Amino acid sequence: MMANEGGSRSVTTEKTITARVVTMSLLADSILAIELKRTDGAPLPPATPGAHIDLHLQNGLIRQYSLTTADGDPASYIVAVKRDRASRGGSAFVHDHLRVGDVIEISAPRNNFPLDEDAKCSVLIAGGIGITPILSMMRRLRENGAAFELHYSCRKPTEVVYAAELAASKEINVHLSQELATIDLQKIIAQAPPNAHFYCCGPLPMIEAFEAAASIVDAERVHVERFSNNAIMATEGGYVVKLERDGRSFVIPQGQTILSVLREAGLELSFSCEQGICGSCETSVVSGRPDHRDSILTEAEREASATMMICCSGSHSDVLVLDL
């Protein structure tokens, strides 16, 4: 993902892992690599390419960061954190206060940006710090001996991470430009092998340009990971949420989300970002028509509405039944 600066708090019922910061190093201008290991020495849960974890920072904020490597039996996780000039305590706290030896809680990996390892060819497109999930994909594709190309756009040479590793491969093009979205996405997509899968992670203008250029490609071969969710949260209210297993029903009033109402009622629910970008609050839908506002579900998944993100999405139907 990902380095969102949204307003999530340090309250979650998801089981966390106690981890120690074992190394920190400067990868590029304003970008730190942070390595974490479990304090009990046990292996960490497996990760797949494109996955992210939550860091529960000591200032009470929870932030999501992509893993730069994906391992089936990892001894440690590595995330890269860019200092965001608009940071309200996330990346600025990491850069200014998190130190080697600190012990924090982290989540197990979640993956909203999975790699299709059966694809004949993968075209990876990254802008700035969006390189982090793309790196784990590139490394897995290399291990698999699979065909891929990587187009990585950075504003200046000093912002390029793992420059030596990236320079050692002819499949990788590093574009330097003040405007990350100026990369010729239409040409890249038009010239890709038939049936290639396309992946993009970067700032919003790049994602929008990518989605426009990739509109000629089957949706199931187009994959994006966003830093933030620009959709407006569904707080219109005026519908009832019925909990299938719990048996209770709740009126969702104007100004509230399903998550906020259920939490006020004392339900223990998993959540993290509260912006529709992490997937922590994904809940199965039994019946009704959700009003999806997240940035995770694909169009096909929205159509099917088997699940929804209850932190930001609402309901088009008068009654929504959830598997809770």
Ligand code: FES
């Ligand atoms: Fe992150 Fe809902 S809490 S998607």
